[in-house]
Amino acid sequence: xxxxxxxxxxxxxxxxxxxxxxxxxxxxxxxxxxxxxxxxxxxxxxxxxxxxxxxxxxxxxxxxxxxxxxxxxxxxxxxxxxxxxxxxxxxxxxxxxxxxxxxxxxxxxxxxxxxxxxxxxxxxxxxxxxxxxxxxxxxxxxxxxxxxxxxxxxxxxxxxxxxxxxxxxxxxxxxxxxxxxxxxxxxxxxxxxxxxxxxxxxxxxxxxxxxxxxxxxxxxxxxxxxxxxxxxxxxxxxxxxxxxxxx
Ligand code: SAH
Numbered sequence: 001x002x003x004x005x006x007x008x009x010x011x012x013x014x015x016x017x018x019x020x021x022x023x024x025x026x027x028x029x030x031x032x033x034x035x036x037x038x039x040x041x042x043x044x045x046x047x048x049x050x051x052x053x054x055x056x057x058x059x060x061x062x063x064x065x066x067x068x069x070x071x072x073x074x075x076x077x078x079x080x081x082x083x084x085x086x087x088x089x090x091x092x093x094x095x096x097x098x099x100x101x102x103x104x105x106x107x108x109x110x111x112x113x114x115x116x117x118x119x120x121x122x123x124x125x126x127x128x129x130x131x132x133x134x135x136x137x138x139x140x141x142x143x144x145x146x147x148x149x150x151x152x153x154x155x156x157x158x159x160x161x162x163x164x165x166x167x168x169x170x171x172x173x174x175x176x177x178x179x180x181x182x183x184x185x186x187x188x189x190x191x192x193x194x195x196x197x198x199x200x201x202x203x204x205x206x207x208x209x210x211x212x213x214x215x216x217x218x219x220x221x222x223x224x225x226x227x228x229x230x231x232x233x234x235x236x237x238x239x240x241x242x243x244x245x246x247x
Pocket of ligand 1: 114119145146
C-alpha cells in the first residue's frame with residue numbers, strides 16, 4: 001500500500017488483548033501496519049500475539065501512549081469511528097468516503113483512524129478530537145460490530161481505495177490546497193488559547209461552559225484549518241490579549 005506509513009490505526013483503551021491481535025491481523029491483511037494503542041488494559045500480551053497470526057510485526061512495532069491527544073499529535077486528519085450518533089452531531093462520512101479522505105491525505109502527511117472501547121466506544125471528548133466520524137452501516141437492531149471486525153471493514157475500504165487511487169485523488173479539486181493542514185497538536189493549542197481568551201473577555205464562563213467549546217471544536221474541525229490560517233487566528237488571539245491587558 002502506498003503511504004501506509006502515514007496511516008495510523010489508533011485503538012483506545014482496549015480491554016481484550018485478543019481484539020488487539022485480531023485488529024493487527026486485519027490491518028496487515030489490508031496493507032496497513034502502524035498501530036497505536038492508547039492505554040490498553042492488557043498489553044503486551046501473549047493472547048494479542050497469538051491472535052495476530054502472521055501480523056506479529058504489527059504487534060511488536062505497536063506504540064503505546066497515555067492519551068489520544070498524544071496518539072494524534074502529528075496528524076493532519078483524524079477520523080473517529082462511532083456506532084451511534086451523538087448529542088452534538090458531527091460531520092459524518094461513509095466508510096468509502098472515509099477511505100478516500102485517508103488515502104488522499106496520506107500522500108501529504110500523517111492521518112489516524114480511531115477506534116473505541118469494546119463496551120463504551122469513544123467518549124465525547126475523544127470524538128471531538130476527530131475531524132469526521134465514520135459509521136459502518138449495519139442492521140439497526142444490532143449496530144455495534146466487534147472492534148477487530150470494525151477495523152477490518154475500514155481497512156478494507158482504505159485498501160480498495162488505495163488500489164484504485166494511482167495518485168488521482170491527490171489532485172482532485174476539492175482536496176487541492178496550497179498549505180499543509182494544521183496537526184492535532186497545533187489545533188489543540190489553538191483551542192486552549194481560544195478558551196483562555198474567551199474567558200478573559202468574559203464571553204465564556206468556565207463555571208457554566210454549556211457546549212461552547214464543543215461547538216467551537218466542531219466549527220473549526222469542519223473547516224479543516226491549514227497552518228497559515230491557524231497562525232492568523234493565534235495572532236488575532238494574541239493581539240486581543242495584548243490590547244485588553246491592563247484594562
Ligand atoms: N457500545 C459501543 C460500541 C463499541 S464497539 C458504542 O455504542 O459506541 C467497539 C468499537 O468498534 C467502537 O468504538 C468503534 O470503534 C467500532 N465500531 C463498532 N461498530 C461500529 C460501527 N457500526 N461503525 C463504526 N465503528 C464501529
